[in-house]
Amino acid sequence: MNFGQFIAVLRARWRLAFAVFATTVVLTVVVSLLLPKQYTAVASVVVDPKPDPLSSVLSGSLINPAFMATQVDVIQSDRVALRVVRDLKLAENPTIREQWQSDTGGEGAIESWLAEIFQKNLDVKPSRESNVISVSYRGADPRFAAGIANAFVVAYNETTLELKVDPARQYSSFFDLRAKEARDQLEQAQSKLSQFQSENGVIAVDERLDVENARLNELSTQYVGLQSLASDSVSRQAAARGNGADRMQEVLTNPLIAGLKADQARLEAKLQELTAKLGDKNPQVIEIRANLSELKTRIDGETVKVTSSLGIANNINQQRAGEIKAQLEAQRAKVLKMKALRDQGAVLARDIESAQRAYDTVLSRLTQSSLESQTTQSYVSTLTQATPPLKPSSPRVVLNALLSVFVGALLALATVFSLEFLDRRVRTLDDIEGSLGLPVIGTMPANNNMPKRPSRGLNPLLSAAGGSAAAN
Numbered sequence: 001m002n003f004g005q006f007i008a009v010l011r012a013r014w015r016l017a018f019a020v021f022a023t024t025v026v027l028t029v030v031v032s033l034l035l036p037k038q039y040t041a042v043a044s045v046v047v048d049p050k051p052d053p054l055s056s057v058l059s060g061s062l063i064n065p066a067f068m069a070t071q072v073d074v075i076q077s078d079r080v081a082l083r084v085v086r087d088l089k090l091a092e093n094p095t096i097r098e099q100w101q102s103d104t105g106g107e108g109a110i111e112s113w114l115a116e117i118f119q120k121n122l123d124v125k126p127s128r129e130s131n132v133i134s135v136s137y138r139g140a141d142p143r144f145a146a147g148i149a150n151a152f153v154v155a156y157n158e159t160t161l162e163l164k165v166d167p168a169r170q171y172s173s174f175f176d177l178r179a180k181e182a183r184d185q186l187e188q189a190q191s192k193l194s195q196f197q198s199e200n201g202v203i204a205v206d207e208r209l210d211v212e213n214a215r216l217n218e219l220s221t222q223y224v225g226l227q228s229l230a231s232d233s234v235s236r237q238a239a240a241r242g243n244g245a246d247r248m249q250e251v252l253t254n255p256l257i258a259g260l261k262a263d264q265a266r267l268e269a270k271l272q273e274l275t276a277k278l279g280d281k282n283p284q285v286i287e288i289r290a291n292l293s294e295l296k297t298r299i300d301g302e303t304v305k306v307t308s309s310l311g312i313a314n315n316i317n318q319q320r321a322g323e324i325k326a327q328l329e330a331q332r333a334k335v336l337k338m339k340a341l342r343d344q345g346a347v348l349a350r351d352i353e354s355a356q357r358a359y360d361t362v363l364s365r366l367t368q369s370s371l372e373s374q375t376t377q378s379y380v381s382t383l384t385q386a387t388p389p390l391k392p393s394s395p396r397v398v399l400n401a402l403l404s405v406f407v408g409a410l411l412a413l414a415t416v417f418s419l420e421f422l423d424r425r426v427r428t429l430d431d432i433e434g435s436l437g438l439p440v441i442g443t444m445p446a447n448n449n450m451p452k453r454p455s456r457g458l459n460p461l462l463s464a465a466g467g468s469a470a471a472n
Contacts, residue, residue: 009420016419017412024408025401032395040123040393041146041386042136043153047071049379068126071133071380074163075124075156081115083155084148090114118148132383142388149386161378168372175366182359189355193348200341212335219328226321260299267292 010017047068074080090096091110100110123136135152139145271288278285 009416013416013419017416020412020415021405021408024411025404028400028404028407029397032397032400035395036140037392038138038140038394039142039145039389039391040136040138041142041149041389042134042384043149043386044132044134044383045153045156046381046383047131047133047379048381068131068133071160072124072126074159075133075135075152076119076122077159078112078115078119080152080155080159081118081122082111083159084118084151085111085114087155088147088151118152121148122152135386137386138393142390146386146388153382153385157378157380157382160380161376164378165373165375168369168375171369172366172373175362175369179359179362179366182355182362186352186355186359189348189351193345193352196345196348212331212338216328216331216335219324219331223321223324223328226317226324230317230321256302260295260302264292264295264299267295 049067085091091114096114097110100106100113104113118137121138123138125134125136127133135149135156137145137149137152139148267288271285271292274282274285274288
């Protein structure tokens with residue numbers, strides 16, 4: 001269908017199209033005027049889960065969209081709606097109870113019935129680029145609509161506070177029990193350490209261990225020195241027992257033996273002189289020889305005394321080395337025992353530190369949850385309160401009329417063309433060519449003076465075209 005056919009159909013059925021169009025517009029305007037007026041009151045809140053200014057600066061102010069969607073669901077939840085009913089005490093209103101009786105027959109709870117009605121007329125919209133949520137309520141009375149919108153904001157604020165405080169109270173009770181258990185464990189660990197120190201006489205393990213280690217090092221040094229002396233004395237004693245006793249340092253440095261040897265050397269020189277002068281049988285020579293023999297005996301006796309003193313010194317050194325070795329072993333065992341005690345005490349001390357850290361952690365969480373359970377400020381703040389609207393939000397007569405014009409035009413066109421397709425008629429030359437598949441040779445002008453007769457078949461144009469086709 002081209003534009004000419006479209007215009008021809010409209011010209012042929014304009015009365016029907018106008019009737020449909022006018023009926024649609026008139027009915028829409030009449031219904032809009034007859035519908036009860038509805039007023040929409042809007043309140044808004046700001047959602048900020050970090051009301052602390054410092055934490056807000058540190059963590060930023062962006063909120064996850066899922067969090068805002070959750071807040072919308074909370075506002076639209078049954079819990080908030082039931083709180084509104086309880087806060088406004090609407091269930092005690094006789095008029096509302098009569099309406100509930102007539103609508104439900106007394107079945108169910110009136111609070112749930114009212115909450116369901118409120119939820120149907122409630123509209124909650126979060127802002128796309130901010131933390132603001134708009135709460136609007138639609139009702140027949142502007143004051144009632146504003147009151148319900150504000151009641152929903154208050155109920156939402158109180159509900160968020162409950163949702164924040166109730167878990168904090170439960171956590172506070174939980175951490176209180178855990179804190180008692182942690183404190184008992186800490187006291188038990190401290191008691192074990194005190195008992196261990198009391199049983200072993202430990203006061204300051206590290207300081208005492210330092211002293212004992214110093215003493216152990218000193219004994220070790222003394223033992224090494226005595227071992228050297230004992231080894232040297234054994235060597236000297238062995239040398240004293242051999243043929244070289246008179247050449248030992250102790251014998252050579254002995255003043256008595258040195259004096260006796262000097263006398264011996266002097267007498268030997270004198271003996272040689274007298275022997276050369278007087279001969280071997282001279283009484284003086286014999287006397288000198290006797291004196292030399294006695295002097296040699298004294299030297300040998302003194303040498304024996306000196307060498308025997310080396311054996312005594314060796315025995316003393318060996319005895320002292322044994323004593324120092326015994327003291328060293330005892331000191332080593334004592335240090336090892338003290339180290340074992342220190343290790344055991346360190347284990348008990350670490351148990352105390354671990355119990356202390358656990359107790360401090362639980363106590364910190366307990367303090368935090370206790371403070372949160374006592375808070376009176378939620379993360380929701382009222383931005384604007386709803387006021388009774390001056391103009392109704394619905395019905396919108398002008399908007400409905402404009403829409404009815406568009407809808408009426410569409411309905412009119414649809415009706416006209418539906419009837420046209422059900423009762424197809426020839427209205428233009430294109431219709432003749434399309435219907436018969438024959439070209440149009442000529443047209444016969446219409447006689448306006450002739451009476452019009454209804455034509456159920458072809459119109460004059462089609463008859464003329466048919467006659468022309470038959471003549472050919």
